[in-house]
Amino acid sequence: MNRSDRIRDAFRSAATTVINASWERIRLAxxxxxxxxLARRYGSMGRGSYVAFPQGDCYNAHAIHIGExxxxxxxxxxxxxxxxETYPADTPPVIEIGDxxxxxxxYWFVARHSIVLEADVTVAPNVYFTDHNHTYADPWLPVGKQVLQGFSVRVGAGTWIGTNVVVLPGTSIGRNCAIAAGAVVRGEIPDHSVVVGVPGRVVRRWIDGEGWVPPLTNEVVVVEGWPVGVRPTDE
Known part of the structure; x- marks a missing residue:
């Protein structure tokens, strides 16, 4: 390696270090x-909550409520x-994210009516939620200009939603469900369900008195000290 190559590599290394350190400071700030x-723009934001930088689009934030x-x-x-569109200041919560x-x-949450995530939900990257769709009844009017129909969306406590899932209007997902990556979900999903595919379908459920139906194919080994779930009093 000649002298000019060494100088170039040293410069690149120094520049990379400076850029990454600067970006980390920007990201945290x-x-x-x-x-x-900026938390005041939301309808509410609970203590301990964190919206990472850079933030995406945020419209009518006063109708968005984030838990603790x-x-x-x-x-x-x-x-x-x-x-x-400007929603009135007294608009009830439209997007609610639980503790x-x-x-x-x-990810995208696109709401006009109601999207609710209850407590302890985990949503993977690149997930799309919407509570409304364009109709297409008029064969001559562009679909994007036709009337919107909306139906509320709810995700139950403790549910996990995998990467690239699409959650469509009118979906109600029960508590402690697992939605596999890439699924397109619509309709009622019972508690403790595993959903896969397009359209999303239930392939396994935990049923009180029977356990998992069909049974789990692999035994889950819980390491010592790992937390154990407790049945909710309302279930």
Whole structure:
């Protein structure tokens, strides 16, 4: 390696170090927590919650409510209505994210009616939620200009939603469900269900008195000290 190559490599190494250190400082400074001035734009944001930087689009944030100890990933969109729409200041919650919920990066919540994630939900990256669709009854009017139909969406406590899942209007997912990566979900999903595919279908359920139906194919070994779930009093 000649002298010019060594100088070039040293410069690249130094530049990489500076760029990464600077980005880390920017990322930390740009995040929003409950004490940050920008937290006031939300309808509410509980203590311990964190919206990572860079944030995606956020429309009508006063209709978005975030619980305590939540993590919202970078590059994510929380949209109530469209950028050109202004919802009244007294609008009830349209997007509600429950306590201790984690949402991965680059997801979309597009809401006009109601999208609710209950407590302890985990959402992987690149997931899309919507509570409305364009109709297409008029064969001559562009579909994007036709009337919207909306139906509320709810995800039960403790549910896990895999990467690239699409949750469509009118979906109600029960508690402690597992939604496999890439599934497209619509309709009623019972508690303790495993959902896969397009369209999403239930392939396994835990049924009181029977256990998992069909049975689990692999034994799950719980290491010592791992927490054990407790049946909710309302189940």
């Amino acid at each position: 740009g995040a929003i927590n409950a004490e940050h001035p 100890d939540c993590f919202i990933g970078a590059g994510s969109t929380l949209a109530v209505g469209m950028p050109t 201790r919920t984690t949402v991965g990066k680059d």
